[in-house]
Amino acid sequence: MSALILWQLNTWILCWMNHYKLQQVLCVVPTFKFHRVLLAASSDYFRAMFTSGMKESQQLCVNLPFLEASELEALISCTYSGSIQLNWGCVFEISCTALQLQFQHILSMCLSFLEKEMNAHSCLDVASFAEAYGMQELLETANKFVLRHFQNVATTPKFQDLPANKLRKYLKSNSLLVTSELVVFKAVAVWIEACPSKRLRFAKELMKSIFFPLMTDNEFKEVKTAKLWTQCNTKRLYQTILEDFHSYYIAPRTLCRVYQPKDSLVLVGGDQISADLSRQNPSRELWFGNSLKSYIGLVKNVEWRLLTEMPNPPRLSHDVAVLAEKLYVVGGQDYSGRLNVLKSVYRYDPIQNSWERLADLQEKRCNFSIVVFEGMLYAIGGDSDPETNLKSVESYCMNTDSWSFARPLDMTLSCHAATVLDGKIFISGGYHQRYRCLTSMFTYHPERGTIYLADMRQPRAYHCMETLHGHLYVAGGITLDEDKTSIDQLTCEVYDPVTDTWSAFTNLPIPHVGAASVVLEGMFYVLGGYFKDNYRETRLVHRYDPMLQFWENMGVMPGPNTDIRACLIHLPNHLRKCQNI
Template structure:
């Protein structure tokens, strides 16, 4: 092994060890959350294999479960009804209300003072009765019940004025100001508060924050949770409400249920601190330095809300460096949804994942599993060969026996003659007899002998679908235009020989809050980002907001706004960063600014501006560099200009297009860029641009290609299967929206009508996404 590889090995833990220890063997049942199976061995494996921190401190991000407090109080109410861990009795004559001190103290300052004065002795045993508060002559049964119900549910159960008076008396003595205020509004609403609406959910959230405050101040804590020699104060009732493990432990009757200190030796103290913080707040700080340990703690102690946040982190933040660790974790604990997501990520980014040193420690079985997948996404099959060759050469003494079996998974007939010659130069393909035969058959298939049976090879077809996002369209009676918030995906293409071209469209999701058109989109780690655009047709209706869609669990997330409102602009994604470029800010002012968003720090920042203000331009990424073509300037003149853009250096002019155009598309395939559609400038006004052309970045030269068969102004576009799809838009000559979809095949220089969109949309966007099976069905 070279010195460079040795140095790289020192930076990361052996993934062979990691994955071997994470995974269960054939004789051990997979470990499942909440299954009751001991997680001891998996814990040991996980603790050993937590990824080593990088020299730079991992970026910590707070993840919040907004529904945690609801689950928390639902469990508390159930515990009260079951009589579990009740530690205070409110006595009124012969009646008694047994409840949890923590819940009542969260709404009543007088109860907190009573505790501090020695009213409550937290000594737990099976025989000791809860401490009593004697409330004779201070309030009524109805008042006590109203306070207790409010503390646990946030509800106000008051029907008549006489009842309100009794509840107000109880609130006054116990100082339950929030309930008192709600009753006062019901009894005598002020003029300005006629529209007051009580929210029990909001009141539960306030009580939950009060419980968190009691914990942070150490008030009423009755147990210490200890790990690594460090202990943390907590409330038994809160732990029981927050996790199934603690609830079972405190109800088991074993000695741990009665002790004032609980030892959790399986956890490190930072992880225990995070677990407690989540139970009391519903939030956790996660990074690649702690997420694996915290995930396992959530599984081990059955804290479902925390587990979901960890799974969200793993899917949102997944990258080439850690995806194999995520796969190992998913397999070790039989996390099916995570496993499916990570597998799709690896298949979609196979070349990038294979470039990470950890990849070289995959087992032969694991590598074969990926190579056999039709959905393996690579730029060329020769890249698969190179990846296999590097894996074998990493430990050639031990791996030579696997080489023929692996090479059988490389689809040599998909390679061109030049690529096969490159394969032929590899020594192992000349010296290993099995590999040599595989290669010879592939070479022979290039010039088959008359009558010989042709060599067939199934192409790789990544499991991505074409998705339409937003846009606007005419309503059914053609009286006005309607913005759309719909996402559609192409479930199936019917385009065989002799068939009428047809696409089976299915609804995928809806954009939250408002519709969008004239927006821009980007995809990173199979997550869809939607930027800006317009939600209606006025100058003030142009947006700066950003949302992100997660196909894996069909959910949306609001992200920080861009610094400027933009429509008719472009967004490109390079090296994990997204650049919003130019655009129209208010139908009058055109932008030259460029701003950059990075998901890691979740922020926007301005970078080098464009060489001029532009809108309705097109962008594409080729060989890691950003290219910009055409568009309109501040005087609404359509342009031929083309430039290469760098975030620090700005624009470098390149050879202009043969034809001016704006409202067009540009896509990169292989060694070329292609532009199509849009409008061209006339002496007066504009006209549909049917002329198309391709650009060779290495030669800095443009070449005409076959004209578009139909006008597409402000269409959407994407690349699927090495072919360009251009969708919708409108025709300037007729002012009619276009519903058709055309596909361009670079190999034949031919446009084909592929069918129609579900609606004749203009100003929409398109992309490719991996859509989970349950959504596709």
């Protein structure tokens, strides 16, 4: 009987077999009675045993002395019921047995559990398991978890059992995410102190992975008082570290901790402010942040590299989205003697490093928002020309390469912000008609329409809004003063969808009007823009840390600053290894 026939048989007789599970029919395994046909349909191992002329195919009883009864019982139960109860006490053993007996479906469930339920206490075990069984994808996932949660992982008992070569590899990785060099030192010290007689010989090499000059004086005081230096033969090493720490007075600007995020922050298009409009020149450039660098003290920046250029025309006041690992650039404006509103759409494939022209929007639009919702793109509101706001919404279907109108908004709207949280599209602020700046917040559904929520504390337009830790963070843009004059908006606020309330968080240090924004590694980035009061460009990148509750300077923009857009996308390694620009 072929594999296809067996699986089809499995579908319609499953309930019948479950009823007769305890009857002695066909094959008997140690302490279990089982239907041979279902066993063969579920396992390549048993399919070969029962259908390839092996002696077991004729036996009423098959001995499996290499299996634990509890593990086999779990596999049998899952084969009949289609579900399996997994926990950290049994998942590795069941995974091993499923792999050994080639229960592919059960193995897939085990691997899914390992990935989704991984935590600081289990990630090192997952990595060891994946390495032992050659599961490269799972190993990569586990290693990335260790690197991104290093501070918490380093406090677990399993961390103290790491082999020296694995610890060395983690410390040298550009994906190691730490808040300070003191975190790295404490981890190394704990590891050495767990078995000093065998591990002190690795101390000098491991300490080379720590950038002591990047520590503050208070941080280095903790290094100085570490229990590690009470061990014999460590005084000379401490003296070397002390000299290294003091070298910050003469340390080169290139000394830094480099961290490479999994996803790349990509900047698309934009403009640079010029008093002479005839010289206005929107950009075709796409820049990406290849890594984040931490220098001495609080100095940090983004290492920018040029990714590619989009097809003509160059554009500003557009919007971008990522769907199915491809970047969409939609609408906006170009400038050829005057501003022209666009309806053209392009898609960038980072794997092929190529562009594709897609179907045009139904309406030309700029100063709008685009979101990914239920597998489709939604272009919301905007301006069709400098005098006309839109209330229309369009959806894009990848399968048909077509735009179609969805349910319109309740009002015309432009220069607003939109994002998706918990399966809902949230829209904040913006302009209604030409000069009316709004405080509104509402959800929009393409079929059910609009539900209004609590208003923001102040009117706001040309601002940023991002989803972070189940809340909506709003920053930048412009607001209105008592005379209804547009001014820079420095105050920031966060929306809690559970309580339908707004609360303030730390003000921006400088204005960011018409800026780009993303959330990267749990941080809220606001990039570029301009000052409303004097139309001076904001060349800086600021990042908000919700844990520390402050904005930090992340360096300067690589090219255009205003009416620019940003997104996160996973870039292939060959693009990230190119030469710095």
